[in-house]
Amino acid sequence: MAEPTRTATWRVVVAYLIDIFGGFLVFGYVIGLIFGGATDKGFSLQGWRAILLFVVLAAYVIGANRYIGGTIGKRIMRVSP
Numbered sequence: 001m002a003e004p005t006r007t008a009t010w011r012v013v014v015a016y017l018i019d020i021f022g023g024f025l026v027f028g029y030v031i032g033l034i035f036g037g038a039t040d041k042g043f044s045l046q047g048w049r050a051i052l053l054f055v056v057l058a059a060y061v062i063g064a065n066r067y068i069g070g071t072i073g074k075r076i077m078r079v080s081p
Contacts (some may be wrong), residue, residue: 011077018073023057031056 031053032043045053064071070079 005080007079011079015071015073015077015079018076019061019071020057022072023060024053027056027060028053 028045029038029043031049032038032045035049035052037043037045037049061071065074073079
């Protein structure tokens with residue numbers, strides 16, 4: 001039986017970076033708008049707002065991998081689940 005093809009490591013790393021930076025920008029800005037951390041230059045999250053951002057990012061990665069078959073970064077980089 002043939003062994004399944006592995007995805008190149010660099011693709012996995014780039015997919016992870018896309019998810020983290022993209023999620024930080026999108027979710028961070030949305031949390032800043034909703035909970036009062038938005039500034040003229042973007043957003044500034046401190047204290048519980050920053051913790052909420054990390055919880056939302058973790059939920060995004062876990063939920064996307066479990067329920068929709070992969071994150072946006074994995075789909076862009078064509079990383080197999």
